[in-house]
Amino acid sequence: MARLDALITRKGVYRHGSILYRSGDKFQALYAIRTGFFKTQILNEDGREQVTGFQMAGEIIGMDGIGSDAHTCDAVALEDSEICEIPFSRLEDLGRELPPLQKHLHRILSREIVRDQNIMLLLGSMRAEERLAAFLLNLSQRFAVRGYSPTSFQLRMTRQEIGSYLGLKLETVSRALSQLQESKLITVRNRSLEILCLHGLQACMGKRAR
Protein backbone atom coordinates (compact mmCIF):
# COMPACT_ATOMS: atom_id res chain seq x y z
CA MET A 1 0.00 0.00 0.00
CA ALA A 2 3.03 2.20 0.29
CA ARG A 3 3.23 1.94 -3.47
CA LEU A 4 -0.26 3.36 -3.81
CA ASP A 5 0.77 6.21 -1.54
CA ALA A 6 3.66 6.93 -3.86
CA LEU A 7 1.20 7.46 -6.69
CA ILE A 8 -0.94 9.93 -4.88
CA THR A 9 0.00 13.58 -4.79
CA ARG A 10 -1.56 16.46 -2.95
CA LYS A 11 -3.25 18.58 -5.51
CA GLY A 12 -3.84 21.34 -3.04
CA VAL A 13 -6.77 23.33 -1.80
CA TYR A 14 -9.87 24.15 -3.79
CA ARG A 15 -11.69 27.18 -2.50
CA HIS A 16 -15.45 27.28 -2.21
CA GLY A 17 -16.89 27.60 -5.73
CA SER A 18 -13.77 26.57 -7.59
CA ILE A 19 -13.80 23.85 -10.18
CA LEU A 20 -11.85 20.61 -9.90
CA TYR A 21 -12.63 19.58 -13.47
CA ARG A 22 -15.03 20.56 -16.18
CA SER A 23 -17.04 18.54 -18.64
CA GLY A 24 -14.81 18.03 -21.68
CA ASP A 25 -11.53 18.25 -19.76
CA LYS A 26 -9.11 15.51 -20.62
CA PHE A 27 -9.38 12.67 -18.15
CA GLN A 28 -6.11 11.86 -16.43
CA ALA A 29 -6.77 11.15 -12.80
CA LEU A 30 -9.23 10.22 -10.14
CA TYR A 31 -9.42 12.49 -7.14
CA ALA A 32 -9.71 11.60 -3.48
CA ILE A 33 -11.37 14.24 -1.35
CA ARG A 34 -9.29 14.63 1.82
CA THR A 35 -11.44 17.32 3.35
CA GLY A 36 -14.39 19.32 2.12
CA PHE A 37 -17.44 18.83 -0.02
CA PHE A 38 -18.11 18.75 -3.76
CA LYS A 39 -21.00 18.54 -6.18
CA THR A 40 -20.90 17.05 -9.66
CA GLN A 41 -23.27 18.23 -12.35
CA ILE A 42 -24.00 17.54 -15.99
CA LEU A 43 -25.11 20.21 -18.39
CA ASN A 44 -26.72 19.26 -21.66
CA GLU A 45 -26.75 21.19 -24.91
CA ASP A 46 -29.86 23.20 -24.20
CA GLY A 47 -28.61 24.43 -20.86
CA ARG A 48 -30.46 21.85 -18.81
CA GLU A 49 -28.46 21.04 -15.73
CA GLN A 50 -28.57 18.31 -13.16
CA VAL A 51 -26.59 17.73 -10.02
CA THR A 52 -25.56 14.07 -10.22
CA GLY A 53 -24.02 13.78 -6.79
CA PHE A 54 -22.58 15.31 -3.65
CA GLN A 55 -19.21 13.98 -2.54
CA MET A 56 -17.66 14.31 0.88
CA ALA A 57 -14.26 13.73 2.48
CA GLY A 58 -13.08 10.16 1.97
CA GLU A 59 -14.87 9.69 -1.35
CA ILE A 60 -13.46 9.31 -4.85
CA ILE A 61 -14.52 11.50 -7.73
CA GLY A 62 -13.86 11.58 -11.48
CA MET A 63 -14.82 8.07 -12.59
CA ASP A 64 -17.12 9.41 -15.31
CA GLY A 65 -14.08 10.35 -17.36
CA ILE A 66 -12.58 6.89 -17.84
CA GLY A 67 -14.92 5.78 -20.59
CA SER A 68 -14.18 8.51 -23.09
CA ASP A 69 -10.88 9.96 -21.84
CA ALA A 70 -12.76 13.13 -21.03
CA HIS A 71 -14.86 14.20 -18.11
CA THR A 72 -18.60 14.29 -18.72
CA CYS A 73 -19.54 16.47 -15.78
CA ASP A 74 -18.27 19.40 -13.76
CA ALA A 75 -16.97 18.98 -10.21
CA VAL A 76 -17.36 22.06 -8.04
CA ALA A 77 -16.19 22.62 -4.47
CA LEU A 78 -19.04 23.50 -2.13
CA GLU A 79 -16.59 24.47 0.59
CA ASP A 80 -12.85 24.87 0.82
CA SER A 81 -11.50 21.39 0.15
CA GLU A 82 -8.25 19.49 -0.06
CA ILE A 83 -7.77 17.12 -2.94
CA CYS A 84 -5.40 14.28 -3.73
CA GLU A 85 -4.77 13.29 -7.30
CA ILE A 86 -4.45 9.66 -8.40
CA PRO A 87 -3.08 9.47 -11.96
CA PHE A 88 -5.28 6.86 -13.56
CA SER A 89 -2.90 5.16 -15.96
CA ARG A 90 -0.43 4.65 -13.13
CA LEU A 91 -3.24 3.32 -10.99
CA GLU A 92 -4.04 0.83 -13.74
CA ASP A 93 -0.38 -0.15 -13.93
CA LEU A 94 -0.23 -0.70 -10.21
CA GLY A 95 -3.52 -2.60 -10.29
CA ARG A 96 -1.93 -5.15 -12.58
CA GLU A 97 0.72 -5.86 -9.97
CA LEU A 98 -1.51 -5.72 -6.93
CA PRO A 99 -4.70 -7.74 -7.34
CA PRO A 100 -6.31 -6.36 -4.16
CA LEU A 101 -5.91 -2.84 -5.53
CA GLN A 102 -7.39 -3.92 -8.85
CA LYS A 103 -10.37 -5.48 -7.07
CA HIS A 104 -10.84 -2.37 -4.99
CA LEU A 105 -10.98 -0.17 -8.06
CA HIS A 106 -13.58 -2.42 -9.65
CA ARG A 107 -15.67 -2.30 -6.52
CA ILE A 108 -15.56 1.47 -6.40
CA LEU A 109 -16.64 1.72 -10.03
CA SER A 110 -19.46 -0.76 -9.53
CA ARG A 111 -20.70 0.96 -6.40
CA GLU A 112 -20.97 4.19 -8.32
CA ILE A 113 -23.20 2.34 -10.81
CA VAL A 114 -25.39 1.03 -8.01
CA ARG A 115 -25.55 4.45 -6.38
CA ASP A 116 -26.70 6.01 -9.63
CA GLN A 117 -29.33 3.34 -10.16
CA ASN A 118 -30.73 3.97 -6.72
CA ILE A 119 -31.06 7.63 -7.58
CA MET A 120 -32.89 6.57 -10.74
CA LEU A 121 -35.32 4.70 -8.50
CA LEU A 122 -35.73 7.78 -6.36
CA LEU A 123 -36.26 10.08 -9.32
CA GLY A 124 -38.59 7.70 -11.07
CA SER A 125 -40.82 6.59 -8.27
CA MET A 126 -40.74 8.77 -5.17
CA ARG A 127 -42.69 11.85 -4.28
CA ALA A 128 -41.06 15.06 -3.05
CA GLU A 129 -41.15 14.36 0.67
CA GLU A 130 -39.90 10.82 0.21
CA ARG A 131 -37.03 12.04 -1.95
CA LEU A 132 -36.01 14.48 0.73
CA ALA A 133 -36.18 11.79 3.39
CA ALA A 134 -34.06 9.46 1.26
CA PHE A 135 -31.56 12.23 0.61
CA LEU A 136 -31.20 13.15 4.29
CA LEU A 137 -30.88 9.50 5.33
CA ASN A 138 -28.17 8.99 2.74
CA LEU A 139 -26.21 11.97 4.03
CA SER A 140 -26.75 10.81 7.59
CA GLN A 141 -25.43 7.37 6.86
CA ARG A 142 -22.35 8.70 5.07
CA PHE A 143 -21.57 11.10 7.89
CA ALA A 144 -21.94 8.22 10.35
CA VAL A 145 -19.45 6.07 8.40
CA ARG A 146 -16.95 8.89 8.66
CA GLY A 147 -17.38 9.33 12.36
CA TYR A 148 -19.53 12.43 12.32
CA SER A 149 -22.93 12.74 13.90
CA PRO A 150 -25.58 11.01 11.83
CA THR A 151 -28.30 13.21 13.28
CA SER A 152 -26.85 16.67 13.25
CA PHE A 153 -24.99 18.21 10.36
CA GLN A 154 -24.66 21.16 8.04
CA LEU A 155 -26.06 21.04 4.53
CA ARG A 156 -23.31 22.27 2.29
CA MET A 157 -25.55 22.93 -0.69
CA THR A 158 -28.36 25.33 -1.53
CA ARG A 159 -32.03 24.34 -1.80
CA GLN A 160 -31.60 24.87 -5.52
CA GLU A 161 -28.80 22.30 -5.66
CA ILE A 162 -30.74 19.83 -3.55
CA GLY A 163 -33.67 20.35 -5.91
CA SER A 164 -31.56 19.77 -8.97
CA TYR A 165 -30.23 16.55 -7.47
CA LEU A 166 -33.70 15.35 -6.51
CA GLY A 167 -35.50 16.50 -9.65
CA LEU A 168 -37.47 19.15 -7.76
CA LYS A 169 -37.72 22.92 -7.76
CA LEU A 170 -36.16 24.77 -4.89
CA GLU A 171 -39.55 25.90 -3.59
CA THR A 172 -40.67 22.29 -3.41
CA VAL A 173 -37.52 21.40 -1.48
CA SER A 174 -38.19 24.20 0.95
CA ARG A 175 -41.79 23.12 1.42
CA ALA A 176 -40.89 19.47 1.86
CA LEU A 177 -38.31 20.38 4.49
CA SER A 178 -40.94 22.46 6.28
CA GLN A 179 -43.36 19.54 6.19
CA LEU A 180 -40.77 17.13 7.60
CA GLN A 181 -40.17 19.65 10.35
CA GLU A 182 -43.89 20.01 10.90
CA SER A 183 -44.03 16.22 11.32
CA LYS A 184 -41.31 16.46 13.99
CA LEU A 185 -38.96 14.28 11.98
CA ILE A 186 -36.31 16.96 11.56
CA THR A 187 -35.35 20.42 12.67
CA VAL A 188 -34.02 22.60 9.92
CA ARG A 189 -32.83 26.14 10.19
CA ASN A 190 -30.99 27.30 7.12
CA ARG A 191 -28.20 24.87 6.44
CA SER A 192 -28.26 23.33 9.91
CA LEU A 193 -30.12 20.10 9.96
CA GLU A 194 -31.03 17.85 12.83
CA ILE A 195 -32.72 14.51 12.40
CA LEU A 196 -35.09 13.94 15.30
CA CYS A 197 -36.26 10.49 14.32
CA LEU A 198 -34.24 8.35 11.92
CA HIS A 199 -36.86 5.66 12.05
CA GLY A 200 -39.62 8.07 11.16
CA LEU A 201 -37.64 9.34 8.20
CA GLN A 202 -37.17 5.78 6.98
CA ALA A 203 -40.89 5.18 7.27
CA CYS A 204 -41.56 8.41 5.39
CA MET A 205 -39.23 7.35 2.60
CA GLY A 206 -41.00 4.06 2.11
CA LYS A 207 -44.51 5.39 2.24
CA ARG A 208 -45.84 4.17 -1.07
CA ALA A 209 -45.21 4.03 -4.78
CA ARG A 210 -46.79 6.67 -6.96
Add this chain to the structure above:
Amino acid sequence: MARLDALITRKGVYRHGSILYRSGDKFQALYAIRTGFFKTQILNEDGREQVTGFQMAGEIIGMDGIGSDAHTCDAVALEDSEICEIPFSRLEDLGRELPPLQKHLHRILSREIVRDQNIMLLLGSMRAEERLAAFLLNLSQRFAVRGYSPTSFQLRMTRQEIGSYLGLKLETVSRALSQLQESKLITVRNRSLEILCLHGLQACMGKRAR
Protein backbone atom coordinates in the same frame (compact mmCIF):
# COMPACT_ATOMS: atom_id res chain seq x y z
CA MET B 1 -7.85 -12.06 -27.68
CA ALA B 2 -7.98 -15.80 -28.13
CA ARG B 3 -7.34 -15.97 -24.41
CA LEU B 4 -10.45 -13.90 -23.73
CA ASP B 5 -12.41 -16.26 -25.94
CA ALA B 6 -11.18 -19.14 -23.84
CA LEU B 7 -12.77 -17.53 -20.79
CA ILE B 8 -16.15 -17.09 -22.30
CA THR B 9 -18.64 -19.91 -22.29
CA ARG B 10 -22.05 -20.18 -23.89
CA LYS B 11 -24.53 -20.09 -21.09
CA GLY B 12 -27.34 -21.06 -23.42
CA VAL B 13 -30.73 -19.71 -24.31
CA TYR B 14 -32.97 -17.69 -22.03
CA ARG B 15 -36.60 -17.84 -23.04
CA HIS B 16 -38.81 -14.79 -23.02
CA GLY B 17 -39.60 -13.94 -19.41
CA SER B 18 -36.84 -16.00 -17.83
CA ILE B 19 -34.41 -14.56 -15.37
CA LEU B 20 -30.66 -14.33 -15.94
CA TYR B 21 -29.96 -13.25 -12.37
CA ARG B 22 -31.90 -11.94 -9.44
CA SER B 23 -31.15 -9.26 -6.91
CA GLY B 24 -29.24 -10.94 -4.10
CA ASP B 25 -27.75 -13.68 -6.26
CA LYS B 26 -24.06 -14.17 -5.72
CA PHE B 27 -22.06 -12.24 -8.29
CA GLN B 28 -19.70 -14.41 -10.29
CA ALA B 29 -19.77 -13.32 -13.89
CA LEU B 30 -20.59 -10.66 -16.38
CA TYR B 31 -22.82 -11.64 -19.25
CA ALA B 32 -22.55 -10.74 -22.92
CA ILE B 33 -25.83 -10.77 -24.78
CA ARG B 34 -25.24 -12.58 -28.08
CA THR B 35 -28.78 -12.25 -29.32
CA GLY B 36 -31.97 -11.00 -27.78
CA PHE B 37 -33.11 -8.30 -25.41
CA PHE B 38 -33.13 -7.85 -21.63
CA LYS B 39 -34.37 -5.47 -19.01
CA THR B 40 -32.80 -4.84 -15.61
CA GLN B 41 -34.89 -3.67 -12.69
CA ILE B 42 -34.45 -2.82 -9.05
CA LEU B 43 -37.07 -3.48 -6.45
CA ASN B 44 -36.92 -1.77 -3.11
CA GLU B 45 -38.28 -2.95 0.21
CA ASP B 46 -41.74 -1.51 -0.14
CA GLY B 47 -42.33 -3.08 -3.54
CA ARG B 48 -41.40 -0.05 -5.54
CA GLU B 49 -39.85 -1.12 -8.79
CA GLN B 50 -37.85 0.65 -11.46
CA VAL B 51 -36.53 -0.55 -14.78
CA THR B 52 -32.92 0.66 -14.82
CA GLY B 53 -32.08 -0.31 -18.36
CA PHE B 54 -32.80 -2.23 -21.54
CA GLN B 55 -29.90 -4.21 -22.97
CA MET B 56 -29.57 -5.54 -26.49
CA ALA B 57 -27.32 -7.94 -28.38
CA GLY B 58 -23.68 -6.92 -28.12
CA GLU B 59 -24.03 -5.34 -24.71
CA ILE B 60 -22.63 -6.41 -21.34
CA ILE B 61 -24.81 -6.90 -18.29
CA GLY B 62 -24.20 -7.65 -14.63
CA MET B 63 -21.76 -4.93 -13.58
CA ASP B 64 -23.92 -3.90 -10.65
CA GLY B 65 -22.82 -7.05 -8.80
CA ILE B 66 -19.10 -6.33 -8.60
CA GLY B 67 -19.28 -3.89 -5.72
CA SER B 68 -20.91 -6.14 -3.18
CA ASP B 69 -20.36 -9.64 -4.61
CA ALA B 70 -24.11 -9.84 -5.12
CA HIS B 71 -26.40 -8.57 -7.82
CA THR B 72 -28.50 -5.57 -6.91
CA CYS B 73 -31.07 -5.90 -9.66
CA ASP B 74 -32.96 -8.51 -11.65
CA ALA B 75 -32.16 -9.20 -15.30
CA VAL B 76 -35.10 -10.53 -17.30
CA ALA B 77 -35.19 -11.67 -20.92
CA LEU B 78 -37.71 -9.70 -22.98
CA GLU B 79 -37.36 -12.15 -25.85
CA ASP B 80 -35.60 -15.47 -26.36
CA SER B 81 -31.94 -14.63 -25.94
CA GLU B 82 -28.52 -16.25 -26.08
CA ILE B 83 -26.06 -15.45 -23.36
CA CYS B 84 -22.33 -15.83 -22.90
CA GLU B 85 -20.87 -15.93 -19.45
CA ILE B 86 -17.60 -14.19 -18.53
CA PRO B 87 -16.38 -15.37 -15.10
CA PHE B 88 -15.34 -12.16 -13.45
CA SER B 89 -12.41 -13.26 -11.33
CA ARG B 90 -10.84 -14.90 -14.35
CA LEU B 91 -11.49 -11.72 -16.33
CA GLU B 92 -9.65 -9.79 -13.62
CA ASP B 93 -6.77 -12.27 -13.78
CA LEU B 94 -6.54 -11.92 -17.52
CA GLY B 95 -6.80 -8.14 -17.26
CA ARG B 96 -3.63 -8.12 -15.22
CA GLU B 97 -1.79 -9.80 -18.05
CA LEU B 98 -3.39 -7.89 -20.90
CA PRO B 99 -3.46 -4.15 -20.33
CA PRO B 100 -5.78 -3.44 -23.30
CA LEU B 101 -8.33 -5.82 -21.82
CA GLN B 102 -8.01 -4.14 -18.44
CA LYS B 103 -8.51 -0.73 -20.03
CA HIS B 104 -11.52 -1.99 -21.93
CA LEU B 105 -13.18 -3.25 -18.76
CA HIS B 106 -12.64 0.09 -17.07
CA ARG B 107 -14.16 1.87 -20.01
CA ILE B 108 -17.23 -0.32 -19.97
CA LEU B 109 -17.74 0.27 -16.26
CA SER B 110 -17.29 4.01 -16.64
CA ARG B 111 -19.67 4.20 -19.58
CA GLU B 112 -22.33 2.53 -17.51
CA ILE B 113 -21.85 5.28 -14.93
CA VAL B 114 -22.20 7.95 -17.59
CA ARG B 115 -25.26 6.22 -19.06
CA ASP B 116 -26.94 6.15 -15.67
CA GLN B 117 -26.14 9.80 -15.03
CA ASN B 118 -27.73 10.75 -18.31
CA ILE B 119 -30.88 8.93 -17.28
CA MET B 120 -30.77 10.89 -14.04
CA LEU B 121 -30.74 14.05 -16.15
CA LEU B 122 -33.70 12.75 -18.12
CA LEU B 123 -35.67 11.78 -15.02
CA GLY B 124 -34.85 14.96 -13.21
CA SER B 125 -35.41 17.56 -15.87
CA MET B 126 -37.40 16.39 -18.88
CA ARG B 127 -41.12 16.29 -19.46
CA ALA B 128 -42.94 13.20 -20.68
CA GLU B 129 -42.71 13.82 -24.43
CA GLU B 130 -39.05 14.74 -24.20
CA ARG B 131 -38.30 11.61 -22.22
CA LEU B 132 -39.96 9.50 -24.87
CA ALA B 133 -38.03 11.26 -27.61
CA ALA B 134 -34.75 10.74 -25.77
CA PHE B 135 -35.61 7.09 -25.20
CA LEU B 136 -36.45 6.43 -28.85
CA LEU B 137 -33.34 8.26 -30.06
CA ASN B 138 -31.20 6.20 -27.74
CA LEU B 139 -32.66 2.95 -29.04
CA SER B 140 -32.29 4.20 -32.59
CA GLN B 141 -28.65 5.01 -32.12
CA ARG B 142 -27.89 1.66 -30.52
CA PHE B 143 -29.65 -0.23 -33.29
CA ALA B 144 -27.68 1.80 -35.83
CA VAL B 145 -24.35 0.90 -34.20
CA ARG B 146 -25.31 -2.77 -34.52
CA GLY B 147 -26.18 -2.51 -38.18
CA TYR B 148 -29.95 -2.47 -37.80
CA SER B 149 -32.24 0.21 -39.09
CA PRO B 150 -32.12 3.30 -36.90
CA THR B 151 -35.57 4.36 -38.04
CA SER B 152 -37.63 1.21 -37.97
CA PHE B 153 -37.63 -1.32 -35.17
CA GLN B 154 -39.71 -3.32 -32.76
CA LEU B 155 -40.12 -2.25 -29.17
CA ARG B 156 -39.43 -5.31 -27.08
CA MET B 157 -40.99 -3.95 -23.92
CA THR B 158 -44.47 -3.00 -22.76
CA ARG B 159 -45.67 0.56 -22.24
CA GLN B 160 -45.59 -0.24 -18.56
CA GLU B 161 -41.88 -1.11 -18.74
CA ILE B 162 -41.09 1.98 -20.79
CA GLY B 163 -42.97 3.99 -18.20
CA SER B 164 -41.07 2.46 -15.34
CA TYR B 165 -37.78 3.23 -17.07
CA LEU B 166 -38.80 6.82 -17.79
CA GLY B 167 -40.51 7.52 -14.49
CA LEU B 168 -43.96 7.75 -16.09
CA LYS B 169 -47.22 5.85 -15.90
CA LEU B 170 -48.10 3.63 -18.81
CA GLU B 171 -51.03 5.85 -19.78
CA THR B 172 -48.68 8.80 -20.02
CA VAL B 173 -46.33 6.79 -22.23
CA SER B 174 -49.22 5.87 -24.48
CA ARG B 175 -50.38 9.47 -24.72
CA ALA B 176 -46.88 10.79 -25.39
CA LEU B 177 -46.41 8.25 -28.18
CA SER B 178 -49.73 9.31 -29.67
CA GLN B 179 -48.67 12.95 -29.53
CA LEU B 180 -45.35 12.23 -31.24
CA GLN B 181 -47.30 10.42 -33.91
CA GLU B 182 -49.72 13.33 -34.17
CA SER B 183 -46.69 15.59 -34.73
CA LYS B 184 -45.60 13.31 -37.60
CA LEU B 185 -42.32 12.51 -35.87
CA ILE B 186 -43.01 8.80 -35.53
CA THR B 187 -45.43 6.10 -36.56
CA VAL B 188 -46.28 3.66 -33.83
CA ARG B 189 -48.57 0.70 -34.02
CA ASN B 190 -48.24 -1.60 -31.07
CA ARG B 191 -44.64 -2.57 -30.73
CA SER B 192 -43.65 -1.51 -34.26
CA LEU B 193 -42.02 1.83 -34.30
CA GLU B 194 -40.90 3.99 -37.18
CA ILE B 195 -39.05 7.25 -36.76
CA LEU B 196 -40.14 9.65 -39.48
CA CYS B 197 -37.85 12.52 -38.56
CA LEU B 198 -34.77 11.95 -36.43
CA HIS B 199 -34.02 15.64 -36.45
CA GLY B 200 -37.48 16.51 -35.27
CA LEU B 201 -37.19 14.06 -32.40
CA GLN B 202 -33.89 15.61 -31.39
CA ALA B 203 -35.50 19.03 -31.39
CA CYS B 204 -38.38 17.67 -29.34
CA MET B 205 -35.99 16.24 -26.80
CA GLY B 206 -34.23 19.52 -26.28
CA LYS B 207 -37.30 21.68 -26.01
CA ARG B 208 -36.77 23.32 -22.67
CA ALA B 209 -36.06 22.71 -19.05
CA ARG B 210 -38.97 22.44 -16.68
Add this chain to the structure above:
DNA sequence: TTTTAAATTTGATATATGTCAAAATTAGCA
Protein backbone atom coordinates in the same frame (compact mmCIF):
# COMPACT_ATOMS: atom_id res chain seq x y z
C1' DT C 1 -59.89 -22.04 -33.94
C1' DT C 2 -62.04 -20.24 -29.94
C1' DT C 3 -61.51 -18.35 -25.48
C1' DT C 4 -59.36 -15.73 -22.11
C1' DA C 5 -56.09 -12.75 -20.36
C1' DA C 6 -52.94 -9.02 -21.14
C1' DA C 7 -51.77 -4.78 -23.21
C1' DT C 8 -53.08 -0.48 -25.19
C1' DT C 9 -55.69 3.65 -26.05
C1' DT C 10 -58.55 7.37 -24.77
C1' DG C 11 -61.50 10.22 -21.74
C1' DA C 12 -62.69 12.57 -17.32
C1' DT C 13 -61.01 14.12 -13.20
C1' DA C 14 -57.68 14.64 -9.20
C1' DT C 15 -53.42 15.96 -7.37
C1' DA C 16 -48.54 16.92 -6.78
C1' DT C 17 -45.43 19.90 -8.15
C1' DG C 18 -44.21 23.89 -10.98
C1' DT C 19 -44.54 28.90 -11.71
C1' DC C 20 -44.78 33.55 -10.34
C1' DA C 21 -44.38 36.83 -6.82
C1' DA C 22 -43.25 39.07 -2.55
C1' DA C 23 -41.33 39.22 1.97
C1' DA C 24 -37.86 37.72 5.19
C1' DT C 25 -33.57 36.06 6.26
C1' DT C 26 -28.75 35.23 5.67
C1' DA C 27 -24.25 35.66 3.87
C1' DG C 28 -20.62 37.94 1.26
C1' DC C 29 -18.23 42.17 0.35
C1' DA C 30 -16.65 46.91 0.68
Add this chain to the structure above:
DNA sequence: TGCTAATTTTGACATATATCAAATTTAAAA
Protein backbone atom coordinates in the same frame (compact mmCIF):
# COMPACT_ATOMS: atom_id res chain seq x y z
C1' DT D 1 -19.76 47.44 10.49
C1' DG D 2 -23.12 48.32 7.18
C1' DC D 3 -24.65 47.43 2.42
C1' DT D 4 -25.95 44.56 -1.25
C1' DA D 5 -26.88 40.40 -3.33
C1' DA D 6 -28.14 35.73 -2.70
C1' DT D 7 -30.92 32.43 -0.47
C1' DT D 8 -34.98 30.87 1.71
C1' DT D 9 -39.79 30.76 2.91
C1' DT D 10 -44.53 31.14 2.02
C1' DG D 11 -48.77 32.08 -0.67
C1' DA D 12 -51.80 31.95 -4.80
C1' DC D 13 -52.49 29.90 -8.89
C1' DA D 14 -51.31 27.00 -13.24
C1' DT D 15 -50.24 22.81 -15.32
C1' DA D 16 -48.32 18.24 -16.26
C1' DT D 17 -48.96 13.90 -15.04
C1' DA D 18 -51.40 10.49 -12.11
C1' DT D 19 -55.56 8.10 -11.19
C1' DC D 20 -59.72 5.84 -12.32
C1' DA D 21 -62.50 3.83 -15.71
C1' DA D 22 -64.09 1.81 -19.92
C1' DA D 23 -63.52 0.33 -24.62
C1' DT D 24 -60.53 -1.79 -27.91
C1' DT D 25 -56.92 -4.39 -29.61
C1' DT D 26 -53.55 -7.92 -29.36
C1' DA D 27 -51.42 -11.95 -27.71
C1' DA D 28 -51.58 -16.33 -25.29
C1' DA D 29 -53.76 -20.55 -24.02
C1' DA D 30 -56.96 -24.27 -24.48
